[in-house]
Amino acid sequence: MSYSLNFSGFDELTRKLSALSSVRLEAVIAKQAVQLLQRARSAGGTPVDTGELRQSSRADKNSMGYGAEYAAHVEYGHRTRGGGYVPGQYYLRANVEQQAPIFEEDLLKQIGKAGE
Numbered sequence: 001m002s003y004s005l006n007f008s009g010f011d012e013l014t015r016k017l018s019a020l021s022s023v024r025l026e027a028v029i030a031k032q033a034v035q036l037l038q039r040a041r042s043a044g045g046t047p048v049d050t051g052e053l054r055q056s057s058r059a060d061k062n063s064m065g066y067g068a069e070y071a072a073h074v075e076y077g078h079r080t081r082g083g084g085y086v087p088g089q090y091y092l093r094a095n096v097e098q099q100a101p102i103f104e105e106d107l108l109k110q111i112g113k114a115g116e
Contacts, residue, residue, distance in 0.1 A: 004063050004064065004065020004066065006062065006063040006065075007029050007032065007033070007062050007063060010025070010029075013025070024110055025107075025110070026061065026062075028103070028106045028107055028110055029061070029062050030061045030062065031106060032064075032099055032102070032103050032106070033059040033060065033061065033062060033063060033064045034059055035099060035102065036059065036064040036095055036096070036099055037057055037058070037059035037064050039095045039098065039099070040054065040057040040064070040066075040091075040092075040095060041054060041057055045091065045095055046066075046091050047074055047089050047091055052068055053066060053068045053070070053071060053074060056068035056071065066092075073086075074088070074089055074091070075088055075089065075090060075091060075092050075093070076088040076090075
């Protein structure tokens with residue numbers, strides 16, 4: 001089981017941006033995935049115990065995620081065998097929240113270039 005963040009739901013946005021012809025939405029999305037990966041691999045970007053979770057981080061042209069099977073449990077929290085609960089660390093959510101304004105800025109730059 002892997003845990004990843006996929007950039008999807010952009011159908012309407014893609015149609016509108018395609019109408020602007022030279023907008024390079026795919027390049028913007030790929031840049032975001034790479035920057036999320038860089039953030040995940042930097043200090044504080046991913047919780048580290050053994051380093052396996054950070055090492056399992058990966059990105060392709062439109063997604064960034066973790067291959068470690070327990071990644072979702074670290075993100076969202078989990079129950080323990082003894083009936084306790086370990087709260088989530090929300091590391092991926094925090095990275096996405098940091099990336100969101102950069103993504104918006106990059107999109108606006110591309111839209112501006114398309115209008116020139």
